[in-house]
Amino acid sequence: MEFGYYIRPADTYEGMVEMARYADELGLFGVFLNDHVHSMRQDGMGPYLEAWTAMAGIGVQTKRIRLGHIVLFNSLRNPAFLAKSVSTLDRMSGGRYELLIGAGWNEPEYLGYDLMERGRGMPSAGERADRFKETLQILRGMFDNDVFSYEGKYWTLRDAINLPLPVQRPMRISVGADKPRMIRIAAKYADGLNNGGGLDSLGKIRELLVPALERNGKRLEDYYFSGFAAQVTVNESDEEYESMAKRIAERSKRSVEDVKGDVFSGTSEALVEKFRKAEDLGVKMMVVYIRPASTIEEMKEELSRFNDEVIKEI
Helix, strand or coil: CEEEEECCCCCCHHHHHHHHHHHHHHCCCEEEECCCCCCCCCCCCCCCCCHHHHHHHHHHHCCCCEEEECCEEHHHCCHHHHHHHHHHHHHHCCCCEEEEEECCCCHHHHHHCCCCCCCCCCCCHHHHHHHHHHHHHHHHHHHHCCEEEEECCCCEEEEEECCCCCCCCCCCEEEECCCHHHHHHHHHHCCEEEECCCHHHHHHHHHHHHHHHHHCCCCHHHCEEEEEEEEEEECCCHHHHHHHHHHHHHHHCCCHHHHHHHCCEECHHHHHHHHHHHHHCCCCEEEEEECCCCCHHHHHHHHHHHHHHCHHHC
């Protein structure tokens, strides 16, 4: 299993670059930003850098590590222009871009940035899935062809030129998904699927993904199944882990057992066991967001510890 490191776009650009370089030095698989225009605070306030521009800058400042977004927000960009942007960043970085994309879910961003135009707001889940399916077809067509045309319900391309093509051929496309229809779309049109839940969630996703892949003549062994562990904490003891799980349960109004099944936290030994179980489910890569570090030095310490005590054991 490979490991990627999540960096918040809320941090300063200089801090993001410093952490990306550090992850590069440690030998991690990739660095990932989320793709939002509002912060993830409840009120949406706070500094938040635009993730595509920021990742291009990180790409210039790093050497080996892969670059990605967890996950791209489909409604933010014209899919043909996105294909051009991906191709350009892949060229700039020497073939290091890792493409993960989702349908979009945050209504305040739809309204705030008028993404559907004329104040329409966020489309229904069904329409977002339909639009997303067209995006996947357009991306694949433009990555594989110098000139590509497409006729759909939402998008029409007439001889769209995408030169130069990406360095990576084929360019891998992964989908962020947890709903049955999105999983079916990912199985048919994409090369991978990413899910942001814990072991319980990954197991449920696998149960839906395997038959969906088989219906499309694909196998899980050849598919890029990945995860996003959004609340990784290396606890000093089982007692500390229990206390943390209880706090999260109270705050989120869930049971302690539900929280334990949904987060990748615990002692180093427990985390190694959890990630090995994820690997047994067919997960090939995990992006980790390590908490509760807040300063750059604390982030480095936590990432170094996670690398030494967890990644190297796996």
